[in-house]
Amino acid sequence: MDGDNARGVLLGLACGDALGRPVEFAAASEISAEYGRLDEMVGHGTWNQPAGTITDDTEQALCIARSLVEHQGFDPADVAERFVAWYESDPFDIGRMTMRTLSRLKHGDTWDEAGQHVWEQSREGQNAGNGSVMRCPPLAIPYATDWEHLVEVSRQSSQITHADPRCTYGCAILNLTVAGLLEGTSTPLRDALDYVDASAPDELVAALRPLAQGDTPGSLETSGYVVHSLQTALHDGLGCDSLEEAIVTAVNRGGDTDTIGAIAGAVAGARFGASSLPDRWLRTIGEADELETLAEQLVEVA
Secondary structure, X not given: OOHHHHHHHHHHHHXXXXXXXXXXXXXXXXXXXXXXXXXXXXXXOOOXXXXXXXXXXXXXXXXXXXXXXHHOOOOHXXXXXXXXXXXXXXXXXXXXXXXXXXXXXXXXXXXXXXXXXXXXXXXXXXXXXXOOOOOOHHXXXXXXXXXXXXXXXXXXXXXXXXXXXXXXXXXXXXXXXXXXXXXXXXXXXXXXXXXXXXXXXXXXXXXXXXXXOOOOOOOOOOOOEHHHHHHHHHHHHHHOOOHHHHHHHHHHOEOOHHHHHHHHHHHHHHHHOXXXXXXXXXXXOOOHHHHHHHHHHHHHHO
């Protein structure tokens, strides 16, 4: 595995998150009217934070990465504890389902109970958000060559807060795709879908299979629904000609810009490597050095 590509996963995720943060929830037309094409880290906007500020996407990915390094493997109970500590720090951006689950964890649910309880109490339309897929790519680095284990830990990492099979298998498919890219396969999404096809929800596979075959869906949605987010982010992450273009394209679509940008950035980061990220972006992200170090340590965990 190339260390530059592993670093690209974490730094690409953070850059997509930070570029999208100030325009989260804005429509593409609103972004265009204010910025033309947004390709610089800007301050204020949604959440009113300085340029280069990361959100819950990268903050939770950091929880997973730090735990993997410290424990030399995936420990879901430890990751859940780190999520709760982060939740108690009063983050400015946190998803509704994540917040409900972490509150249950804080009050005594185990890591594999809380997300299940919240999911069972959530109606369709509010039960399969993108809050677990946005943070899961660090797992793809140490488990890149052990796909059985990668599927297991990816689904468990989702189960902590997002127990819907579209979310748990969404994490598995995303991480298998990233792992394939890290290992240099030519058809990473197709290989990922083939690996989980018999088990994964039909709706998820049906949305992603055309991308794996090189087709563009009729429309790409930018909502927080996990199927939409994965379809759009994988389209840009796998299809654009550079890492910067993938992130900029994803963010300028509007909608859930930080998360779709983060997923596209992780995927394209695995393709192109951290060295192809613009220095002007990395200089604004305070966590860049730690993310780079963690990525190198995750390669060693493997």
